[in-house]
Amino acid sequence: MLAQAPARPPCLHAAQSRRALLARSSRPLRSRTAALYVTASASHLPPKPSVRIASGPSAAPAGSQPVWLYHTLEVPRTAPGISLVDITPQLRELVAQSGLAEGTVHVLSRHTTTALAINESEERLLDDVRQFLSKLAPASDPYLHNDLHLRPAPEDWPGGWAAWAAQEPRNAHSHLLSMLLGNTLAVPVTGGRLALGTWQSVLLVELDGPRPRTVGVQLAGLVPGAGSGAGAARD
Template identity: 75%
Template sequence: MLSSGQRHAASGSQTTAGARAKALHSLAAPKSARPFTSKASAAPARRPVAAGALPHEPPGTSTEVRISPSQAPAVSAATGHQLIFSYHQLEVPATPPGIALVDVTPQIRELVAQAGLVEGSVNVLSRHTTTAVTINENEARLMDDVRQFLSQLAPASAPYLHNDLHLRPAPENWPGGWAAWAGQEPRNAHSHLLSMVLGNTLALPVSGGRLALGTWQSVLLVELDGPRPRTVGVQLTGWAAGGAVGNAATAAPARD
């Protein structure tokens, strides 16, 4: 016969074993069979993406992002194609005054065609500290909006330390000394700032012998301190059909 203490211990052991069995059963049960305990623990339902949803819809589960299937490589060394590295410069003899945008997409497409580039990339460089390069739609009224926006972002009339020419030394060995340098030096700090904001390089993919730009995308040189003569560096890299190789241009120094 069990004593009172022994019966109490056995009862407690059975209770503990029963609790453990119930917990294990709960874990093993499928999610659909588990009891709903808290609204906060329920995952939010995914909202389907409506047809024609606005592009500025907030990111999250409502915005679907897909990766398009990759295309098979179009070229290989076995087919006689050659890997090329070809540098060129685009020249703009005179840009419009002030802030202006110049579409250089046709010239870049022409370089791709001349080089026979089939698969690769094109690196575009703004070779000045008061110009920039960007990609956007080349539409006349939008270009006016861009000019007005940039003018408001960094007004030319605002005070800038860079424009205090009387506090800046002339470059060493400048012909005519400080006075000659100061007489030709523009007060263009706003142009330098906008150049840094917009950026000076672009990398454009080439696939199937064509620039992989979107329907309304153009490559734009952004003049921020015109009028001036400007140059844009363009380097083509990748597989060229039939081993076509473009002529490398000698890079000349570029003033800001």
């Protein structure tokens, strides 16, 4: 008579049964869930927008020559706090004076508490921008940069630390906003005009006024040669 194998303890048998059940049920469940997820995601994807090239490449003027010109725009005094200055008319004037036909206007905000933006220059919208930026980085919040008593004065500052601290603004919020908004822009020029949209303007964003400010502008591209009609008109 064959000896019977010892019976497994009930607790061990139950544990093994649960593990086997979980192993069998988990595989189909994961695959079904993954399939449902993929199907649902694919069915709710928005249609891809159609994009086409609306115009061909602009032609270089006959006998054109390259040009690189640098100018500085000056704002003698900005408004207090946060303000926006539309510099689009000045940029258009520089393009017209240079005779630039095809190229780019590069604009640089030359301060750590100003910025540049392209948007609509509508007065009530500009008020909205001012209020939004004030909430985004409140001037009254605590900032390490504003702890002047913990900062050393620049070397050889006339009058030492006291003189430096007396004129140093507590403007950390302005620096942060400048970093978020950016300090450079590039605007294409084609056909002798800035290729801005209908409602677009180039705006200097003052974040710590009132102050005198400067903006660097470089025009790079092609101007018609001296023998062309456009060149003769500029002489």
